Amino acid sequence: MSTSNIELPAWVEVILIPILNIMMALFFAGLIILAIGENPVEAVGIMINGAFGYDEAIGYTLYYTTNFIFTGLAVAIAFHARLFNIGGEGQAYIGGLGVGLTFLLLDGYLPAIVLLPIGIIAAALFGALWAFIPAWLQAYRGSHVVITTIMFNFIASSLMVYLLVNVLIMPGSMSPETREFQQNAWLPFMHELLAGIGIEVTRTPLNLSFILALVCCVLVWIYVWKTRWGYALRTAGQSEAAAVYAGIKPKKIIIITMCISGALAGLVAVNEIMGVHHRLLLNFTAGYGFTGIAVALMGRNHPLGILMASLLFGVLYQGGAELAFEVPKITREMVVAIQGLIILFSGALALMLRPAIVRLWLAVRPGGVPKHG
Amino acid sequence: MSKQEATTQSESNSSPLAIELKNICKRFGQVQANRNINLQVTRGTIHGIVGENGAGKSTLMSILYGFYQADSGEILINDQPIKIKNSRDAIAAGIGMVHQHFMLVDTFTVLENVMLGAEQSARLDTSAVNAREVLQHLGDEYQLSVPLDAITGDLPVGQQQRTEILKALYRNAEILILDEPTGVLTPQEADQLFRVLEALKQRGVTVILITHKLREIMDITDNVSVLRLGEIVSTQRTCDTNTSQLAELMVGRKLETQHFPKIDNPDTDAGIDIQHVSVLDDRGLPRLNDISFEVKRGEIVGIAGVAGNGQSTLLEVLAGIQKPHKGRFVINGHTVTPESIVGPKEMREIGVQHVPEDRLRLGLIKSFTAAESSVLGYQNRKRFNWRLFLNIRRIRAACKRLMEAFDVRPPDPKLKSSSFSGGNQQKLILARELDQSPSVLLIGQPTRGVDIGAIELIHQKIIDMRDANCAVLLVSVELDEIMTLSDRILVMFEGQIVGTMKGSDADKTTLGLMMANALPQSGGGPTESAA
Numbered sequence: 048m049s050t051s052n053i054e055l056p057a058w059v060e061v062i063l064i065p066i067l068n069i070m071m072a073l074f075f076a077g078l079i080i081l082a083i084g085e086n087p088v089e090a091v092g093i094m095i096n097g098a099f100g101y102d103e104a105i106g107y108t109l110y111y112t113t114n115f116i117f118t119g120l121a122v123a124i125a126f127h128a129r130l131f132n133i134g135g136e137g138q139a140y141i142g143g144l145g146v147g148l149t150f151l152l153l154d155g156y157l158p159a160i161v162l163l164p165i166g167i168i169a170a171a172l173f174g175a176l177w178a179f180i181p182a183w184l185q186a187y188r189g190s191h192v193v194i195t196t197i198m199f200n201f202i203a204s205s206l207m208v209y210l211l212v213n214v215l216i217m218p219g220s221m222s223p224e225t226r227e228f229q230q231n232a233w234l235p236f237m238h239e240l241l242a243g244i245g246i247e248v249t250r251t252p253l254n255l256s257f258i259l260a261l262v263c264c265v266l267v268w269i270y271v272w273k274t275r276w277g278y279a280l281r282t283a284g285q286s287e288a289a290a291v292y293a294g295i296k297p298k299k300i301i302i303i304t305m306c307i308s309g310a311l312a313g314l315v316a317v318n319e320i321m322g323v324h325h326r327l328l329l330n331f332t333a334g335y336g337f338t339g340i341a342v343a344l345m346g347r348n349h350p351l352g353i354l355m356a357s358l359l360f361g362v363l364y365q366g367g368a369e370l371a372f373e374v375p376k377i378t379r380e381m382v383v384a385i386q387g388l389i390i391l392f393s394g395a396l397a398l399m400l401r402p403a404i405v406r407l408w409l410a411v412r413p414g415g416v417p418k419h420g
Numbered sequence: 421m422s423k424q425e426a427t428t429q430s431e432s433n434s435s436p437l438a439i440e441l442k443n444i445c446k447r448f449g450q451v452q453a454n455r456n457i458n459l460q461v462t463r464g465t466i467h468g469i470v471g472e473n474g475a476g477k478s479t480l481m482s483i484l485y486g487f488y489q490a491d492s493g494e495i496l497i498n499d500q501p502i503k504i505k506n507s508r509d510a511i512a513a514g515i516g517m518v519h520q521h522f523m524l525v526d527t528f529t530v531l532e533n534v535m536l537g538a539e540q541s542a543r544l545d546t547s548a549v550n551a552r553e554v555l556q557h558l559g560d561e562y563q564l565s566v567p568l569d570a571i572t573g574d575l576p577v578g579q580q581q582r583t584e585i586l587k588a589l590y591r592n593a594e595i596l597i598l599d600e601p602t603g604v605l606t607p608q609e610a611d612q613l614f615r616v617l618e619a620l621k622q623r624g625v626t627v628i629l630i631t632h633k634l635r636e637i638m639d640i641t642d643n644v645s646v647l648r649l650g651e652i653v654s655t656q657r658t659c660d661t662n663t664s665q666l667a668e669l670m671v672g673r674k675l676e677t678q679h680f681p682k683i684d685n686p687d688t689d690a691g692i693d694i695q696h697v698s699v700l701d702d703r704g705l706p707r708l709n710d711i712s713f714e715v716k717r718g719e720i721v722g723i724a725g726v727a728g729n730g731q732s733t734l735l736e737v738l739a740g741i742q743k744p745h746k747g748r749f750v751i752n753g754h755t756v757t758p759e760s761i762v763g764p765k766e767m768r769e770i771g772v773q774h775v776p777e778d779r780l781r782l783g784l785i786k787s788f789t790a791a792e793s794s795v796l797g798y799q800n801r802k803r804f805n806w807r808l809f810l811n812i813r814r815i816r817a818a819c820k821r822l823m824e825a826f827d828v829r830p831p832d833p834k835l836k837s838s839s840f841s842g843g844n845q846q847k848l849i850l851a852r853e854l855d856q857s858p859s860v861l862l863i864g865q866p867t868r869g870v871d872i873g874a875i876e877l878i879h880q881k882i883i884d885m886r887d888a889n890c891a892v893l894l895v896s897v898e899l900d901e902i903m904t905l906s907d908r909i910l911v912m913f914e915g916q917i918v919g920t921m922k923g924s925d926a927d928k929t930t931l932g933l934m935m936a937n938a939l940p941q942s943g944g945g946p947t948e949s950a951a
């Protein structure tokens with residue numbers, strides 16, 4: 048019996064199934080921890096505490112979350128137009144280049160209130176530009192974006208190494224980094240902002256870009272589901288023939304959507320470069336672009352789901368680091384393995400439990416009506 | 421055992437039953453899909469099952485084939501009670517099914533498709549030798565020859581369907597269920613299929629034919645059962661009934677036979693004027709070859725022809741989806757040439773509306789709500805937008821209004837487009853396009869896969885458009901439909917117009933011959949180049 052076309056209530060689809068998937072992942076992670084002779088329940092406790100237990104932990108968790116929201120949204124919006132943008136990593140990296148170039152040129156001349164928006168725009172613009180080329184190749188030359196965006200990740204990586212080692216490096220420095228931006232180019236930290244309104248919290252990398260990420264969630268939601276452009280995007284994603292029939296130009300949709308996707312990925316640089324490092328450096332993207340694919344898969348390409356999935360990955364990153372620190376036997380690599388299990392069960396095997404749940408649902412409360420030929 | 425023999429014998433001289441269903445009930449939530457179904461199918465006969473979409477035909481066959489379990493009731497195959505939990509049980513019981521949408525791997529050869537899942541050993545080459553022998557034999561016996569080494573995807577649909585039938589026979593099916601088998605076939609292919617079914621019947625195979633085409637029921641079946649709202653409302657010998665009685669039973673009310681007055685050469689200007697239009701495909705072969713004709717305002721011109729002779733291309737060119745390579749046409753006062761194209765969006769704006777042939781691929785988006793689908797192509801209109809945003813509330817209200825005007829059921833704009841039956845999807849698309857009060861209406865296959873009840877309404881709406889002085893171009897593979905609606909009929913063959921007839925004196929034989937391009941001196945068409 049085929050269950051894929053039987054509809055389940057939203058809460059089962061969006062909440063129950065993901066939670067069950069995570070439980071399964073944790074179960075297998077627990078087995079691994081057991082195998083090395085540690086207590087899995089304790090390990091989970093350390094992880095949760097490490098992610099939420101105190102204000103510094105929360106700050107770090109949300110700082111990681113910010114990156115995942117940007118890259119997750121980037122993958123998701125492209126996915127609605129049936130484009131698989133694997134190039135978030137490269138687009139984020141080049142977004143950083145945009146921030147770096149503008150700030151190196153302008154940070155001595157403009158006040159923060161002007162400079163910061165320019166930095167954000169530069170990040171988005173450069174990210175979009177890096178996505179535009181594969182998009183154009185897909186639309187007009189039929190080169191598949193999956194291939195081209197992967198290749199553009201490598202190109203971005205090489206380009207950045209070249210630029211940082213040979214061109215942008217601070218004169219006299221040994222490490223391939225630019226000079227530090229002047230203070231007016233720094234995105235305010237959350238602990239600074241909170242201190243401004245009288246709340247004292249520990250210093251963490253969490254900065255204003257977290258709010259930008261939340262705003263992007265809302266904007267993506269509005270764009271995709273509430274505007275005529277989103278309508279055109281979804282139409283083209285569902286059926287190219289129907290889009291043509293409806294007077295929508297699929298090529299245009301490919302280019303616009305990929306540019307938006309690239310811009311969202313580029314915003315990772317706002318968090319990392321403008322918010323934390325305050326200089327352009329190598330490999331600041333640290334795989335966030337790739338993890339964004341898992342985030343989008345897990346969040347079912349919906350901004351709310353992506354927010355939740357990003358938070359989960361934030362917890363895994365921060366809590367995982369804490370776990371590796373607290374329990375010597377559990378290494379960093381072990382934490383990566385646990386993350387891998389969660390991606391496996393929530394992403395690749397996301398629908399594994401669904402048929403069973405559908406049968407259970409039909410048995411408990413038969414609500415779905417199958418279609419008749 | 422002996423008791424059963426006794427009962428079968430006590431049922432006296434009636435012929436042996438291949439299938440007997442007793443009190444089958446199946447409920448999905450609030451919907452009683454099947455209610456107390458009692459059905460007896462005699463061995464070696466062709467039994468037709470008719471009913472509107474949603475009457476429960478597919479559910480009943482799914483129960484028989486093991487996709488669903490009945491809530492209650494009993495299934496007997498060859499007088500043996502049997503539980504069918506999945507399709508493997510069904511196959512073991514000698515039941516084979518040919519689905520409406522084929523279950524074939526396009527990139528496999530016919531032989532590989534037939535063997536798939538029924539290989540006799542792990543080594544494919546030895547099974548292949550056996551299978552080839554069996555299939556040759558089956559092919560000869562039932563006149564079911566299919567090129568075994570051809571790639572399935574390259575074959576015409578009729579041959580793919582034969583492959584499905586061979587698959588069932590290869591698995592020793594003695595009962596063959598065919599679900600809407602002629603929906604995708606040309607009339608010739610349908611005839612061939614019926615000859616095959618006849619041959620199967622002669623060899624003792626029991627055939628269940630599910631269709632909504634009553635003519636087919638009359639032509640080929642021995643017995644016929646009518647389903648309405650989940651119940652069997654009648655089972656009788658086909659020779660004791662007729663199409664209008666069956667139609668009434670299906671719909672549950674008396675149907676008027678539609679007869680519309682024909683307009684002969686109206687005294688109006690042309691809404692569409694096509695001159696020497698040609699279209700080439702990717703390989704440079706002509707899809708449309710020097711087409712010229714006109715459609716006047718207040719006139720319905722019907723394009724008849726076997727599917728695939730360029731009708732689809734013609735519609736798409738006129739709708740702005742494809743561009744002509746040669747020639748020019750004037751549509752509602754706007755001239756289109758290969759150099760100056762008018763796109764689908766602009767066509768809508770100049771009063772050219774298009775109801776596409778393939779409603780699921782073009783006409784609506786399955787995953788969208790009905791409301792969203794009801795503005796497809798009009799999503800940029802001012803009245804559906806508020807500043808940057810789509811005005812969802814107004815879109816829903818407009819959709820609700822369309823649904824009421826065209827009797828779309830259920831009239832719920834929030835329901836997914838794919839949840840509606842074919843007829844209701846079609847009514848929604850028609851409502852969307854007619855709501856624009858078009859000056860030129862292009863309409864393809866308006867009633868393909870649509871219930872009889874809905875056909876009445878759709879035909880009436882098309883006639884209303886003509887009477888409102890709209891120029892209507894109708895493309896359909898249903899000759900009856902063309903003849904019912906058209907004031908003038910053009911016949912297409914291999915991308916050319918090969919014949920013309922007035923609607924008032926059209927006759928089926930002549931049209932049929934024109935469609936096969938077998939009529940000498942047919943309307944000035946360049947027959948010699950096609951021969």
